[in-house]
Amino acid sequence: MTPLPPERLAAIVARHDIVTATLSAGSADSDSFVQLSRELSDLDPVVAAIAVYKAAADNLAGIEALIDEPGSDPEMRAFAADEKPEAEKALEEAHRALQLMLLPKDAADEKSAILEIRAGTGGDEAALFAGDLFRMYAKYAELKGWKVEVISESEGTVGGYREVVAEVKGRGVFAKLKFESGAHRVQRVPETETQGRIHTSAATVAVLPEAEDVDITVNDADLKIDTMRAQGAGGQHVNKTESAIRVTHLPTGIVVFVQEERSQHKNxxxxxxxxxxxxxxxERTAKDSARAADRKAQVGSGDRSERIRTYNFPQARVTDHRINLTLYRLEEVMAGTALEEILDALMSEHQAELLAAEGMS
Structure with a gap:
């Protein structure tokens, strides 16, 4: 095991004590209170893991001291020798758990997320696949107790979506879904295919952490806001009410369009x-150029030659190409029930890379 630096562990415990005392004193203003409460929430499990690690280390040290003491009772030494393997295993597990907690954290991991899915190459079949992906994530979110709310959608001509954007609300959503960003490819026989030929289509997924007021400030002077009638089939409401909103952020050129609600205020x-x-x-991407390059490489253009994952329906197979993981449980993955296995494998690979980068592997 790579030794964990005691000075770092001591600094974490000391900071935990300071934050706890500051919050207990009630002297923090509202903004500081929010930030400190979040910090305490992050520190609590780490401090608990440090306590478990130290207790395991002390226990093993006591056992080894008893074994090495020539004058100790032979029966006690034999008992200690029997206990040593279990103590070593407990220390190793505590060490590994604490090691993972000490890895650099993505500040956005605990946040809710914005999920964007767009049909890529493949025409109507790509739109249908985009709809399948959205339902997969919605079912997975339901299993996790998260809430999904559609922000905007553009339906395909025969079903599915040309584009759908939704909020996925819950704690830790971004940490779970952030590795889903990229090009997803499907191989299957479309219902309209009379010759039974397998078609390949693609859709892109982007997962963005949802920002809170304390994360980002938007200046009203930087915004251009346009109202318009909602588009698509919608009866009299569509024809008479200018409830759709288009917001342009002038400094960056980012444009968002929302028309799902009847209320202009809600949109x-x-x-x-x-x-x-x-x-x-x-902003997060600008601070990390490597992440920017990675995200661009992952999301790509939606071309079927670029992909992070392939869903092969004839073989009931799902393959994540980044970690060479293949599951022959396509139906369970699309139902959301087996998606967790893929997400956990991606997280484990990410943690292994971080451990190697930190010299702790």
């Missing part, structure tokens, strides 16, 4: 939420 609120998420993601 504006959703548009601002989506804009803040895009600005927040752009």
């Amino acid at each position: 504006r609120a959703r548009a601002m939420s989506l804009l803040k998420a895009k600005l927040y993601d752009a």
Whole structure:
């Protein structure tokens, strides 16, 4: 095991004590209170893991001291020798758990997320596949107890979506879904295919952390807001009410359009939420050029030659090409029930890379 630096562990415990005392004193203003509460929420499990690690280390040290003591009772030494393997295993597990907690954290991991799915190459079949992906994530979100709200959607001509954007609300959503960003490819026989030929289509997924007011500030002077009638089949409401909102962020050129609600006020609120998420993601990306290159490489253009995952319906197979993981449980993955296995594998690979980068592997 790579030794964990005691000075770093001591500094974490000391910071935990300071934050706890500051919050207990009630001297923090509202903004500081929010930030400190979040910090305490992050520190609590780490401090608990440090306590478990130290207790395991002390226990093993006591056992080894008893074994090495020539004058100790032979029966006690034999008992200690029997206990040593279990103590070593407990320390190793505590060490690994604490090691993972000490890895650099993505500040956005605990946030809700904005999920964007767009049909790529493949025409109507790509739109149908985009709809399948959206339902997969919606079912997975339901299993996790998250809430999904559609912000905007553009339906395909025979079903599915040309584009759908939704909020996925819940704690830790971004941490779970962030590796889904990229090009997803499907191989199957379309219902309209009379010759039984397998077609390949694609859709792109982007997952952005949802921004909060404390994360990003938008200046009203930087916004151009247009109202218009909602588009598509919608009866009299579509024809008479200018409830759709288009917001343009002038400094960046980012444009968002929302028309899902009948209320202009609600559409504006959703548009601002989506804009803040895009600005927040752009700010995070700008701070990390490597992440920017990775995201561009992942999302790509939606071309079927670029992909992070392939869904092969004839073989009931799902393959994630980044980690060479293949599951022959396509139906369970599309139902959301087996998606967790893929997401956990991606997270484990990410953690292994971080451990190697930190010299802790």
